[in-house]
Amino acid sequence: MITLHHCPQTRSMRTLWLLNELEVEFQVRFHAFDQSLREPEYLSLSPAGRVPALEIDGERMFETGAITQYLCERFSPDRMGRSKDSMDRMAWLVWVHFAETLSQHTAALTQQHVALREDSMRSPIVMKLEAARIGKCYDAIEARLSTPVENRDYLLTSGFSAADISVGQAVYMSRYFVKLDRHPAVAEWYERISERPGFQQSLPQGDGIYTQDFYEPWPVV
Known part of the structure; x- marks a missing residue:
């Protein structure tokens, strides 16, 4: 089990x-x-x-x-994963682990906006820097999804995989702090993968960490 x-x-x-x-x-x-x-x-x-x-x-x-x-x-070495002989093995490893690059910036913003209860504890500089770093991560995903090759509906040319799950879940979290307005390919890809039953089943059924749909940069100027 x-x-x-x-x-x-x-x-x-x-x-x-x-x-x-x-x-x-x-x-x-x-x-x-x-x-x-x-x-x-x-x-x-x-x-x-x-x-x-x-x-x-x-x-x-x-x-x-x-x-x-x-x-x-x-x-699932050849459906969710990519075996060592797959042409997409290297890309699969890169994107599975890239998810953590994005997640660490989201975690920093979660701490600033959610975990720190008092305004005096928060740092507008940290918030600005971490939001910009999420934007850079979006840039990297956008570049990947915009590559003019066949079947670029997903991060790998060979189709949907755990790479999309890993990065997709990281984007799910980061969207609470940085919108996808400037990244149309990422937004289209995210909409596609978030319609999957597996994603829907992983959503919180009750309360989660976030109490609002989007956290504006603080302080709002």
């Missing part, structure tokens, strides 16, 4: 989406995004107190990139 330890609207959504696409049997254990992740029981699964954590065949994993690569290699 596979058990995913998950907090809605966090990186573990990436693993939940992937598991839905893999169509394997699994169960989800939900956690609040709070100090309970620092309890000894959970730290035995994920030493840094982060989600996701995955229990599989008596073993434990953490870190989304590693989990994605392992699950794809085991259950």
Whole structure:
């Protein structure tokens, strides 16, 4: 049995989406995004107190990139993953791990806008810098999706994969802080992949981290 330890609207959504696409049997254990992740029981699964954590065949994993690569290699090496002989293997690895580049900037903005309760704790400079860095990440995705090759509906020429899941989930989070107005190819691609049942099933069913649809730059000038 596979058990995913998950907090809605966090990186573990990436693993939940992937598991839905893999169509394997699994169960989800939900956690609040709070100090309970620092309890000894959970730290035995994920030493840094982060989600996701995955229990599989008596073993434990953490870190989304590693989990994605392992699950794809085991259950779907040529559909969600790309095997070593695939022409898209190198690109698959790049984009699966690029998701974390985008996610780290979103995490910084989540801290600034959501986690820090008092205005005096927030830094307009950090907010501006991190939003600009998300924009640069959007630029990279836009360039990839705008490449004039056949079948560029997804990040890989060979079609939809866990690369789209990883980056797509990162974009889902970043859209709370930086809109896609200036990146039409990214917006079209995101709309396409977010219609998939696996994505829809990974959305929060109740409260998540974010209490509004978009967080304006602070302070608003």
